[in-house]
Amino acid sequence: MERPIRVLVAKPGLDGHDRGAKVIARALRDAGMEVIYTGLQQTPQMIVEAALQEDVDCIGLSILSGAHMTLLPKITTMLRENDGADILVVAGGIISDEDALTLRNEHGIAGIFGPGSSTHAIIDFIREHVQRSSVEG
């Protein structure tokens, strides 16, 4: 039997919008994944530490506060510094196309999903990319 994909769903920064994160957590669970939900107000340190302790295959970040250009790169940088570069990182929330492009190309956020994204697309994306990144793991 194949082991379930493990995903950490977290909300970085001082952002109280948690509907999206909860929708995503439930959708991933219903797709057979094990979702570790850490709740609101997570610092990059807390997120990276939890991801490493939980040995997750993927980190899902939900951010609607506008602070994504400072917080998300901090998280991927810390992951790289801590031997966690193989963990897939995806994000969602209110992120402009322009910022999304920069985050994808320069900061290692593999997929970005804005309002109205279908959960199916998100699930497929994670399944596809997690498999690729955990080949040597």
Next chain:
Amino acid sequence: MELVAKARAGNRRALARLITLVEAGDAQAQTALAALYPYTGHAHIVGVTGAPGTGKSTLVTQLALHWRSLGRTVAVLAVDPTSPFSGGAILGDRIRMQSLGGDSGCYIRSMASRGSLGGLSRATGDAVKVLDAAGFDIVIVETVGAGQAEVEIAREAHSVVVVEVPGMGDDIQAIKAGILEIADVFVVNKADREGVERTVRQLQMMLHLGSGEHRDGWEPPIVQTVSNTGKNIAEAAAAVERHFEHLKNNNLLELRERERIEREWKMIMRESLLRQLLQRLEPQQYEQLLNQMAERQLDPYAAAKQAIETVLELS
């Protein structure tokens, strides 16, 4: 195995990988467990169980903080149920455990119950071995006390804390779930709420209703806590430690360990024998026996006997 050496040297990534490995329970897991096993047997394993929402995660966090303040290292294994529909799970215990972050002497791991009863206690038992071998002084296992599987896990612990709260109806939850018998310490959490006295009285009555003889000559103490403010946490921790001392001073620890190991050994043999038996049984015969039972021509005992005898003759 390199991962084991790394995990024992304090590498958290290696430790986390090892738990993933043993949880999967495959051939690689057995290699890992063989390498780990000699280092196990030092941690105090504390089970914390109770109904959902009673404050287990909050209590576990406070206990961990307390023990950390005394310089002891603590690992937490938080087990939540897997959805029977999708096989997925939402593991939310970490939400309450934020204050344990950023401390290298503390490690938290969430675990989904995944499949079956026996499988669950195997996976958690093996994860506990990893944490024990990694050198943690105390390993706390949080489970939702809702059924047999959770009772099984609790039985793997040296000291079992059963968490109750005031005002959950007339009957104490533990009686319903049958977890009264496994408690070494009762915590009545949310003691800031109305009805604490009543819950405590009920528990006391329950304890004295029995034969008067307590298991292992230990009468489970009842501690009232308010976990979200930290009230009486030191008392709860002290009760757990006193229980462990009691086990050690009366040679009960060794006895419990032997019993646990024996159970585990038998379970592994049972699983392994069944696997081998099924591997050796011809698919046609398997189908034939199944059909005969379905058509009520053969009863399951006779079919089992036939299957076992066929395989034993072949080998």
